[in-house]
Amino acid sequence: MITQQGIPKGAAIAINDLLDHCAKIEAGQEVVLLAHMEGLYGRDNLVDENAVSWIQAAIQQREANASVLWIDEKAKPHAWRLPPVVKAALSACDVFINHSFDIVFEEMVELKQFVWERKIIMVRNFATTAPLLCTAWAQTPHELVSEIRYQAAVPLKEGLTWQLTDDNGTHLEGLIDPPYNPNHPWFRTYTIRREEAGAYRPWPEWVVPPIYLSNTSGIFIFDRMLSWWSRYIGISPCFNKPIRLTIENCRITKIEGGDEADALRRFLASMVDRVGDGVYNFKCLHFGVHPQAAVGLHQCPNTLYRRLIDHSHSSNIHVHIGAPPATSTYPYWVHCTGDIRTATFRVGNTLVHDRGHLTALDHPAVLAIAAKYPGRPGLGPEPRSY
Numbered sequence: 001m002i003t004q005q006g007i008p009k010g011a012a013i014a015i016n017d018l019l020d021h022c023a024k025i026e027a028g029q030e031v032v033l034l035a036h037m038e039g040l041y042g043r044d045n046l047v048d049e050n051a052v053s054w055i056q057a058a059i060q061q062r063e064a065n066a067s068v069l070w071i072d073e074k075a076k077p078h079a080w081r082l083p084p085v086v087k088a089a090l091s092a093c094d095v096f097i098n099h100s101f102d103i104v105f106e107e108m109v110e111l112k113q114f115v116w117e118r119k120i121i122m123v124r125n126f127a128t129t130a131p132l133l134c135t136a137w138a139q140t141p142h143e144l145v146s147e148i149r150y151q152a153a154v155p156l157k158e159g160l161t162w163q164l165t166d167d168n169g170t171h172l173e174g175l176i177d178p179p180y181n182p183n184h185p186w187f188r189t190y191t192i193r194r195e196e197a198g199a200y201r202p203w204p205e206w207v208v209p210p211i212y213l214s215n216t217s218g219i220f221i222f223d224r225m226l227s228w229w230s231r232y233i234g235i236s237p238c239f240n241k242p243i244r245l246t247i248e249n250c251r252i253t254k255i256e257g258g259d260e261a262d263a264l265r266r267f268l269a270s271m272v273d274r275v276g277d278g279v280y281n282f283k284c285l286h287f288g289v290h291p292q293a294a295v296g297l298h299q300c301p302n303t304l305y306r307r308l309i310d311h312s313h314s315s316n317i318h319v320h321i322g323a324p325p326a327t328s329t330y331p332y333w334v335h336c337t338g339d340i341r342t343a344t345f346r347v348g349n350t351l352v353h354d355r356g357h358l359t360a361l362d363h364p365a366v367l368a369i370a371a372k373y374p375g376r377p378g379l380g381p382e383p384r385s386y
Contacts, residue, residue: 007054011130013376014138015058021142022203023095023123027063032089035099037072039128044231045101046305050130055097067093075102077232078274080332082110090114096122101304105200107228109331115199124202126309131299136292136377137204137309144369144378145205146193148314149289152360153208155350156190162213164285164317166221166343172247174216176347177283179209204293206312210284210320213250220245220282220319222338226311227304229336233267235260237307243338245282245321252280252321264336268322275334278324285319287345287353288312291361291380315341315356 007015019025035052039045052068059066069089082103090096096115098104105111105122115122127138156176164172179190190209194201197209221244227237241258255265271279293313300306310316321336345353352359360366361379370378 008134010139011133014133017142018203019058022201025062025064029064029094031059031064031066031095032093033068033097035070037070046128046302047099048129096120098124099128106335107333109326122199135295135299140292140377141373145290147366147369148360149208151363152289153190155347160348162347164345166340168221170221172218175214177212177214207288208286211286213283216250217248222340224339226337227307233263235263247282250283252282274330275324279322281322288316289314292377314358317343
C-alpha cells in the first residue's frame with residue numbers, strides 16, 4: 001500500500017488500485033510515465049505534477065523503476081506521430097503508463113503496433129490529476145468494473161438480432177457480426193478479459209469490446225460524442241442541437257440537425273479523399289461499463305476530459321460514425337462516435353440496457369465482488385432484479 005505522507009486517503013486508494021489491480025506492477029520492472037508539459041496549463045493533455053509524482057513514488061515503493069517523461073510536442077492534425085523520444089523510452093520499459101490525451105491507442109496505428117510488437121503493457125491512466133484521483137470514479141475497485149465489463153459482454157453472440165431504442169427517437173435493428181476486425185486483432189471474442197486480450201489496459205476501465213454489426217437500418221439521434229475527434233470536426237463534444245442519422249443497411253444516408261450536423265457533414269466529406277467512402281459506414285456500437293464514471297465541474301473544469309470520462313459510464317451507449325480501417329497512407333482510425341445515455345438495448349432475448357440501466361450491474365458475480373469492498377464506491381443505486 002502507498003504510504004507517502006501528504007497524499008489524500010482517496011487518492012492513495014485509487015493509486016494502489018491502479019498499480020496493483022490494473023498495471024500489476026512487480027519489483028524490478030521498468031515503468032515509464034508519459035505526460036505533456038502543456039497539460040499543466042489548461043491545454044488538452046490534462047495532467048498535474050502531484051498526480052504524476054504520487055504515482056511515481058508508489059511504483060518505487062513496489063521496488064520497480066519509475067521514469068517520468070515530460071514532452072512538449074504539439075499534435076499535428078492528420079500527421080499525428082509517436083515522437084522518437086517516446087519510442088526510445090518505451091523500448092526500454094515493461095509497463096507504459098500513459099497520461100496523454102493526444103497519443104492514444106485507439107486512433108494511432110503506430111502506437112498500437114509499437115506496444116504490441118514489443119509486448120509492452122500500456123495502461124492509459126484517465127485520472128491524470130490529483131482532484132480526479134480523489135473521485136468516486138477513480139476509487140471504484142478495478143476488479144469490480146472489470147467483472148461488469150465481462151458480464152456485460154456475455155450476451156453478445158454472433159448471428160443474434162439486436163434492437164436499440166430511445167425516447168429521443170432512436171430506433172435501430174440489425175444482426176451481430178463476429179468480433180474480429182483488423183483495427184482490433186486482440187478481440188477474438190466479445191467475452192475477453194483485458195489480461196487475455198493483449199497490451200492495452202485502460203484505468204479506470206471504460207468500455208466493452210466493439211460490437212460489429214450487419215443488416216442495420218433505422219434512425220440514430222445523439223447529442224454528444226467522444227472529444228478526441230470533436231476537436232478536429234470543430235465542435236464541442238456536447239451539442240446545442242442533436243444530430244439525426246438515417247441508416248440504411250449499415251450506411252449513413254442522411255445527416256440532419258443544426259450547426260453540429262453541418263460540421264459533421266463537412267468533416268466526413270473532407271475525409272473521403274483520405275480513407276474512402278467508408279467514413280459513411282455504420283457498422284459498430286458498444287458501451288461503457290463504469291457505474292461511477294461522472295465527475296463534477298469542480299473536480300474537472302476541462303469539458304473535453306469530462307466528456308471522455310462520462311463516455312465510459314455504464315449508461316452510455318455509443319456508435320461509430322464511419323470508422324473505416326486505417327491504411328498505409330492514413331495510419332489512423334477515424335473513431336468518431338455518437339453517444340446516448342437513456343437507451344434500451346436488446347440482444348436476442350436478453351435485455352442488456354433498460355432505459356440506461358446496464359443490467360450486468362445486477363449479475364450475481366458482480367454483486368459478489370462489490371460486497372468484497374465495503375466502504376468503497378461501487379454500483380450506485382440499489383440494483384434491480386430481472
